[in-house]
Amino acid sequence: MKVAVVGTGYVGLVTAVGLAKLGNEVIGVDKDINKIDMLGKGKLPIYEPGLNELFLSVLEEGKLDFSTDIGAAVRNSDVIFICVGTPSLDDGTADLSQVEEVARTVSENLDGYKLIVEKSTVPVNTARWIKRTIELYNKGKRVDFDVASNPEFLREGKAVYDFFHPDRIVIGVDSKRAENMLLELYAPVNAKILVTDIPTAELIKHASNSFLAMKISFINMISDLCDKTGADVKMVADGMGLDSRIGRAFLDAGLGYGGSCFPKDTRALFRIGEGYHLDFELLKVVDRINLKRIEKFIDKLKDALWVLKDKVVAVWGLSFKPDTDDIREAPSIKIIKELLKEDAHLRLYDPKAMENMKRLFPPDERVEYVDDMYSAVDGAHALLVVAEWGEFKDADLSRVASLMKTPVVVDGRNIFEPGEMAKYGIFYCGMGRGKSV
Numbered sequence: 526m527k528v529a530v531v532g533t534g535y536v537g538l539v540t541a542v543g544l545a546k547l548g549n550e551v552i553g554v555d556k557d558i559n560k561i562d563m564l565g566k567g568k569l570p571i572y573e574p575g576l577n578e579l580f581l582s583v584l585e586e587g588k589l590d591f592s593t594d595i596g597a598a599v600r601n602s603d604v605i606f607i608c609v610g611t612p613s614l615d616d617g618t619a620d621l622s623q624v625e626e627v628a629r630t631v632s633e634n635l636d637g638y639k640l641i642v643e644k645s646t647v648p649v650n651t652a653r654w655i656k657r658t659i660e661l662y663n664k665g666k667r668v669d670f671d672v673a674s675n676p677e678f679l680r681e682g683k684a685v686y687d688f689f690h691p692d693r694i695v696i697g698v699d700s701k702r703a704e705n706m707l708l709e710l711y712a713p714v715n716a717k718i719l720v721t722d723i724p725t726a727e728l729i730k731h732a733s734n735s736f737l738a739m740k741i742s743f744i745n746m747i748s749d750l751c752d753k754t755g756a757d758v759k760m761v762a763d764g765m766g767l768d769s770r771i772g773r774a775f776l777d778a779g780l781g782y783g784g785s786c787f788p789k790d791t792r793a794l795f796r797i798g799e800g801y802h803l804d805f806e807l808l809k810v811v812d813r814i815n816l817k818r819i820e821k822f823i824d825k826l827k828d829a830l831w832v833l834k835d836k837v838v839a840v841w842g843l844s845f846k847p848d849t850d851d852i853r854e855a856p857s858i859k860i861i862k863e864l865l866k867e868d869a870h871l872r873l874y875d876p877k878a879m880e881n882m883k884r885l886f887p888p889d890e891r892v893e894y895v896d897d898m899y900s901a902v903d904g905a906h907a908l909l910v911v912a913e914w915g916e917f918k919d920a921d922l923s924r925v926a927s928l929m930k931t932p933v934v935v936d937g938r939n940i941f942e943p944g945e946m947a948k949y950g951i952f953y954c955g956m957g958r959g960k961s962v
């Protein structure tokens with residue numbers, strides 16, 4: 526099938542490359558000329574494990590191309606995937622202006638039947654607005670198109686795997702033609718396909734992400750009680766997770782959730798519920814618990830160091846989670862801001878996200894970027910673990926302890942074991958793990 530993917534961000538790119546790999550002819554479209562230029566030259570603007578090899582192979586097979594001309598892409602395609610951003614407005618509602626702009630452009634280029642597919646996370650009933658916009662800009666002239674919802678469930682850092690091995694594919698349609706086209710498109714993917722009406726599919730996405738965010742805030746709430754009582758939140762999570770109705774995944778206490786999805790999706794869903802005068806306060810509490818993680822984390826550092834002014838603080842992990850270079854809503858951003866307010870000296874290390882972070886916090890006399898995790902701790906008064914990259918878990922702790930000026934580790938992602946740290950004389954604070962001596 527001929528497919529246009531509008532928006533070449535983390536979701537759009539994986540979707541475009543994945544659909545090309547499934548044998549479709551795909552055109553990736555974006556307004557950002559620099560990004561399209563880079564992609565046209567075979568260079569990825571993002572880091573996503575496994576994407577580069579796949580990207581180069583489908584480019585070579587001539588299955589994937591890129592353009593800034595969305596009109597031509599629409600005219601030359603049977604299916605148009607909307608993968609543009611739907612960021613939060615100040616009050617938490619989703620900003621749908623990019624979606625609306627795509628709908629307008631599609632309406633001006635409908636030269637035959639087209640299937641327009643919402644891949645971006647959108648509030649329930651957005652498809653109705655897309656449909657209405659296309660009809661409105663065609664001034665009521667009869668035009669042949671369908672709108673469908675096909676939400677993405679890609680986890681950054683595992684997005685390529687998730688594209689080809691999804692737990693489920695959700696297809697929200699209101700015509701047999703749209704249903705058949707999407708079933709054909711995903712036929713090569715061996716996964717459970719759930720066909721629903723469109724609003725249901727749109728809501729499955731928001732509900733899933735908000736539920737996962739709630740699970741994380743729940744275990745973080747429990748981890749605060751563990752800090753007070755000496756219980757071990759990891760073991761509590763293990764005990765809870767053995768109940769098949771709960772499941773262990775997404776019960777890792779720590780600095781909470783960041784990224785471009787959970788924070789905005791929980792706020793957007795709260796606003797949607799509020800818009801219907803429903804009591805969605807639960808989601809507000811989920812967000813509030815999450816925002817408090819940073820303050821609790823900094824308090825642990827202050828407990829250990831007393832005064833932060835002029836202290837050298839190493840930070841391991843700047844991305845919002847491991848295996849990505851994405852720093853959107855990353856806990857590291859608030860942590861860096863807080864530490865700079867305290868006049869600490871920061872030594873930052875991340876395997877992939879440093880270039881992105883330098884755009885927010887350029888190197889200066891208080892902000893230093895280093896090339897490896899050991900340089901970060903050399904002479905440091907404290908080490909903060911903020912994103913749990915694999916290499917940090919394998920760190921040589923005796924080397925870390927000997928390099929540090931004062932061996933203090935505040936572990937925001939509970940990657941170390943308290944008992945293990947005591948062996949190296951490290952003053953260790955986890956999140957809900959109690960304190961080592």
Ligand code: UDX
Nearest residue numbers: 677678679680681775776777781782783784786845846
């Ligand atoms: C999420 C959803 O998992 C995915 O299905 C959806 O399509 C997009 O949003 P992503 O945001 O990429 O994916 O990452 P995810 O692995 O879900 O983690 C989200 C955040 O929660 C990260 O900041 C992570 O550090 C945090 N997290 C995750 C926890 O704090 N504890 C956990 O147990 C799991």
